[in-house]
Amino acid sequence: MIGDDGGEPAAATPAWATSIERRDHARRLKQTRPDPAAPRVLDVDHVTIELRGKTIVDDVSFFIPRGEFVCLCGPNGAGKSTLLKAVLGLLEPARGTIRIHGEAPARARHKVGYVPQRKGYNRDFPARPVELITAALRGRWPGHVTPEERERARAVLTRVGGARLLDQPLAGLSGGETQRVFLARALVTDPTLVILDEPTAGVDVAGRAELLELMAEISRSDELAAILVTHNLAAVAQTAERIVYLEGGRLIGWGLPDELLGQKSLTALAFAAADHARAPDEE
């Protein structure tokens, strides 16, 4: 298993470091894994997930400390989306535990922001960003948006560069605009963990880098732990502090991007990207 030995013993990381500075710091020290003593936002401990008697995720363990931006990679059928569903509290592991700030996912919902692949929502639904963002605040769809909720929605949309989208019909937005709205929705509850599931799917090539940079910037400035599920190799190399690489439901690699991308898993990632290009809406 690549990076299985965890590299050299973890050295103390300065508290002031941004995520990118931490990554460079870790590179210098060849510190493959995050500091085990660091406070953990997400802790996936020997998790096995079975669906209809079939093992989809097999004994996977990793953790994400505060402020770390992690890419979850792997080819189609690797178990990425299934693992995400378990982290979101939508699936129960058959074995092992998932903890978010020490709590079960179902009890830690308010600490998690989620940007789904766009395909899930009902395109015919008469929705506007202001309502979608308010729904995240309330945990249910608003019949009426209060002035306070409206201001909060406007503020978070402004932060992601989408203030003008507040009252526009969601169905009329471009791919990039839609993802900005969903990012705002994920951020409005002030989460400490953000899950980004293929956030650039359906976004034009020019918009992808901008969107990823925006997400990385917010993660850095807010010290958010983030999981980015993507087939985009450029995003993995430029954005991730670490990579968690799954294949066939098993953890194949967990380490620094240049270390993993420089080894044989690069080939697998390239295949994953090719798979994704053929079937962009499938895992």
Place this chain on the structure above:
Amino acid sequence: MELFTEPLSFAFMQRALYAGLAVAVVCAVIGVFVVQRGRAFLGDGLAHACFGGIALGLYLGTDVEDAVWLAIPFTIAIALGIGFVLRSSHLRGDVATGVFFSFSFALGVLFLGLRSASARPVNVESLLFGSILSVSPQVLDVVLIVSAVALIVTLLLWSRLAYAIFDPELAAVSGVPVAALEYLLLAQTAAVIVVAVKTVGVVLVSSFIVIPAAAGRLLGATLARATVLAVVFGAAGVAVGLVASYHLDVPTGATIILTQCACFAVAFAVGRH
């Protein structure tokens, strides 16, 4: 003004108005979710399933009025069956509905055929096309109670139902019990359709679910506004259709549906501009 007061001076017209308005309002509120979910065919399917339930009651010896008490649980069971198949397979909503629709309707015809030759003859035409003008005080009570319960439950759960229909996954992540709500919506739709069948019949009942909701959706920029508009169109269709049928001396159920269709046409024309 006399145009409205004259027909409503008759008790049977008053009962028809109350039953029609109750059914129209609750069908419009539930219909917005059904239409938004892309399951417009569900109303038709459950109405035909209801026919099976009523026929079962007749086979067991009840009269048409009392058969509704058997038709409600029968139709709810069929609705839950549709929901179970939808959640357990990759079939689309209209396919599962079509299967259960055929099954229940065939059962209904079978039950009617199995009745003994001495059994009281049943006017199948009135079952299929309904008779809102012959709503008895007892039936009106059932219609009002079922409609009120379904309306209250739906309004209490409106914001969660709306979230689940916008995006089931996002709603579930926010802690909304999506599967339970889906089954509840199906069960409520079934119960409301059974009482609606008592007023407009099997064939026309889905119009109450689909047409006002579709018209409201054409003009409503938000789900809440679409719901309010659907209620207005549904209620207006009943009130205007009832009075118009009285003065024109034409079938009432059909006139109500045609009035709702006129509302849809107006909404479509206005929506295009």
